[in-house]
Amino acid sequence: MTELQQAPITLALSKGRIFEETLPLLQDAGIEVSEDPETSRKLILSTNQPDIRIIIVRASDVPTYVEYGAADLGIAGKDVLVEHAGGAHPGALYQPIDLQIARCRLCVATREGFDYEAAVQQGARLRIATKYVRAARDHFAAKGVYVDLIKLYGSMELAPLIGLADAIVDLVSTGNTLRANGLVAVEDIMPISSRLIVNRASLKLRRKKIQPMLDVFQRASQETIA
Numbered sequence: 001m002t003e004l005q006q007a008p009i010t011l012a013l014s015k016g017r018i019f020e021e022t023l024p025l026l027q028d029a030g031i032e033v034s035e036d037p038e039t040s041r042k043l044i045l046s047t048n049q050p051d052i053r054i055i056i057v058r059a060s061d062v063p064t065y066v067e068y069g070a071a072d073l074g075i076a077g078k079d080v081l082v083e084h085a086g087g088a089h090p091g092a093l094y095q096p097i098d099l100q101i102a103r104c105r106l107c108v109a110t111r112e113g114f115d116y117e118a119a120v121q122q123g124a125r126l127r128i129a130t131k132y133v134r135a136a137r138d139h140f141a142a143k144g145v146y147v148d149l150i151k152l153y154g155s156m157e158l159a160p161l162i163g164l165a166d167a168i169v170d171l172v173s174t175g176n177t178l179r180a181n182g183l184v185a186v187e188d189i190m191p192i193s194s195r196l197i198v199n200r201a202s203l204k205l206r207r208k209k210i211q212p213m214l215d216v217f218q219r220a221s222q223e224t225i226a
């Protein structure tokens with residue numbers, strides 16, 4: 001057997017909603033994770049199955065680990081996948097299953113009282129602060145709206161409040177964060193959910209081990225939709 005065939009199957013996950021909502025899917029497949037990443041500092045978590053391990057990485061790094069084959073599989077939000085599109089090895093990522101977990105919406109939001117529609121109709125050049133530069137650029141280009149995009153890495157809600165931007169593009173789930181900051185969603189860009197991603201070479205070389213996991217996730221996603 002080659003070294004690759006002997007190595008455990010590695011699944012890349014991020015902490016928080018994705019990890020929490022993936023756990024029940026793994027449990028359904030009889031896979032129990034040894035530790036909780038919220039309390040443990042470990043980044044490699046073993047499972048009750050010696051040939052399956054979990055690595056904990058930043059959400060936006062999940063596609064990179066899978067693309068390079070450092071992880072065989074990963075779970076990432078569509079927001080992350082849109083921003084990562086192309087990557088360093090185009091075609092290395094196979095995206096077979098929408099797991100329908102960690103669902104939310106990518107939206108344009110402004111301060112309450114800002115007339116977004118009027119600004120768009122008047123052809124005003126809008127300043128948009130966002131972490132999701134590619135999705136925002138594509139959205140406004142498709143609408144024919146001129147924008148100056150300002151890349152931020154967090155706390156985007158602050159930008160319209162202190163005059164850094166006219167609007168933000170951010171993920172909205174309950175809407176509580178926007179409300180708490182006097183902002184309102186004025187436009188939906190796309191629904192977001194998390195997808196299973198697979199390294200194409202791993203899938204080819206390690207199909208016997210990976211296919212049962214794909215089957216589990218496929219069944220789980222169908223149950224979520226049903």
Ligand code: AMP
Nearest residue numbers: 102103104171172173174175176177178
């Ligand atoms: P909420 O207050 O429930 O609307 O959540 C909004 C905040 O949570 C924003 O800061 C978002 O960036 C973040 N958020 C909401 N849903 C997700 C998700 N599925 N994945 C990552 N971040 C999210």
